[in-house]
Amino acid sequence: MLLKIIKPDDFHIHLREKEILKKILPYTSQFFGRALVMPNLNQPIINSHFASVYKKEICSFIPKLHKFNPLMTLYLTENCDKKMLVDGFLNKIFIAAKMYISNTTTNSEKGIKNFENIFHILEIMQKIGMILSVHGEISDEKTDIFDREAKFIEKVMIPIRKNFPKLKIVFEHISTKIAVEYVISEDSLLGATITPHHLMFNYNDMLSNKIKPHLYCFPILKKKIDQFALHKAISGNCNRFFLGTDSAPHVLKNKESSMGFAGIFNSPIALEMYATVFDNLNILNKLENFCSINGANFYNLPINKEHITFFKETFYPNKKQIIKINKNNYLSPIFFEKKLNWKIKLKEY
Ligand SMILES: NC(=O)N[C@@H](CC(=O)O)C(=O)O
Numbered sequence: 001m002l003l004k005i006i007k008p009d010d011f012h013i014h015l016r017e018k019e020i021l022k023k024i025l026p027y028t029s030q031f032f033g034r035a036l037v038m039p040n041l042n043q044p045i046i047n048s049h050f051a052s053v054y055k056k057e058i059c060s061f062i063p064k065l066h067k068f069n070p071l072m073t074l075y076l077t078e079n080c081d082k083k084m085l086v087d088g089f090l091n092k093i094f095i096a097a098k099m100y101i102s103n104t105t106t107n108s109e110k111g112i113k114n115f116e117n118i119f120h121i122l123e124i125m126q127k128i129g130m131i132l133s134v135h136g137e138i139s140d141e142k143t144d145i146f147d148r149e150a151k152f153i154e155k156v157m158i159p160i161r162k163n164f165p166k167l168k169i170v171f172e173h174i175s176t177k178i179a180v181e182y183v184i185s186e187d188s189l190l191g192a193t194i195t196p197h198h199l200m201f202n203y204n205d206m207l208s209n210k211i212k213p214h215l216y217c218f219p220i221l222k223k224k225i226d227q228f229a230l231h232k233a234i235s236g237n238c239n240r241f242f243l244g245t246d247s248a249p250h251v252l253k254n255k256e257s258s259m260g261f262a263g264i265f266n267s268p269i270a271l272e273m274y275a276t277v278f279d280n281l282n283i284l285n286k287l288e289n290f291c292s293i294n295g296a297n298f299y300n301l302p303i304n305k306e307h308i309t310f311f312k313e314t315f316y317p318n319k320k321q322i323i324k325i326n327k328n329n330y331l332s333p334i335f336f337e338k339k340l341n342w343k344i345k346l347k348e349y
C-alpha cells in the first residue's frame with residue numbers, strides 16, 4: 001500500500017552549524033521542501049548579517065540532488081535594531097523572528113527578559129506582516145516545569161495578542177491541553193507547530209521503567225491527557241496546526257550525561273512517526289494538510305510541487321544508531337520500542 005503526499009515543509013528545526021550541520025542536513029533536505037531554521041546557535045542569529053552567513057553555510061552543505069530551501073529566522077534580543085529587522089525581512093533574508101524568554105531552553109540566555117521591552121519591535125512586525133515565532137514557555141522559580149507553557153500563555157501570549165491583535169504568531173511545539181484549547185479558541189492569526197515526539201510520547205515513556213535521555217526535550221513531555229489533546233488537535237478541523245519537528249541534536253556526551261541536554265534528534269524518522277500517529281488515529285486523510293499545506297498557507301508560501309511516497313511497512317526504530325561527527329563527537333537519532341507503520345520511499349538517483 002502506498003501513500004503519496006505533497007512534499008512537506010518542516011516549520012521548526014535546529015540545523016546547528018559546521019560539522020554537525022553538514023552531517024544532519026541531508027536527513028532534512030531529502031524529505032522536506034523547506035525548513036524554518038531556528039536561530040539559537042551558540043552565537044545566536046541576532047542580525048541579518050549573521051542570518052545571511054548562516055544561510056550560505058547551510059546552502060553549501062545541501063547535497064546536489066536535493067531540492068531544498070532553508071528559511072531563516074532572526075533571534076530577537078532587547079537590543080534588536082528596527083531598521084535591520086525591516087530591511088532583513090523586506091530583502092527576504094529571514095521570514096520570521098523568534099522570541100525566547102531568557103533561560104527557557106538551549107541558548108536562550110540572550111533572549112528577552114521583559115517582553116514589554118520589545119513592544120516597539122512587535123509593533124513594526126505587525127505593520128510589515130512579519131511572523132513572530134515563540135518558544136512558549138516561561139521558566140521561573142515559582143513555576144513547575146509542567147506549567148511553563150500555561151504560564152507563558154497567561155503572562156506573555158495573552159498580553160501580546162491583546163496589544164498586537166494583527167500580529168501573526170506561531171506558538172511552537174505545543175505540548176499541553178491548555179495550549180491546544182487556547183490555539184483553537186483564537187483567530188486565524190495564531191498558528192502552532194506540533195512535534196512527532198509530543199504526539200507519540202508522554203512523560204511515562206521517558207521516565208517509567210528506565211530513564212530515556214533521548215526523549216528529554218523542552219517543552220518536557222507531558223501527561224497522557226495532554227498527548228490526547230494534541231491528537232484531538234490534528235484530528236479536528238483547525239487548519240492552524242502544522243508540522244514542526246523541533247529536531248534538535250546534541251552530541252552523545254551531552255545527551256547521555258549526568259547533566260543531559262534537552263533536545264530530540266528526530267529528523268531521520270520524523271515523517272514516519274507522524275504518518276504512524278495519523279494512521280493509528282485513523283486520520284491519514286489529514287496527514288497531507290498537516291505536513292504540506294497548513295504551514296505553507298500560514299507563512300504565505302506556495303505549496304511545494306513535488307511529492308513524497310510512503311509505503312506500508314512495520315519496523316521498530318529500536319536500535320541506537322551512531323553518527324560520527326569527528327573523533328570525539330557522535331550523534332544518535334531518537335530510538336524507541338514502539339512500532340512504526342510507514343516507511344518513506346527514498347528517491348533513487
Ligand atoms: N527543544 C529542545 O529541547 N531543545 C532545542 C531548543 C528548543 O526548541 O526549545 C535545542 O536547540 O536544543
Ligand SMILES: [Zn+2]
Pocket residue numbers: 105135136172173218219
Ligand atoms: Zn523551543
Ligand SMILES: [Zn+2]
Pocket residue numbers: 012013014038246248
Ligand atoms: Zn526548537
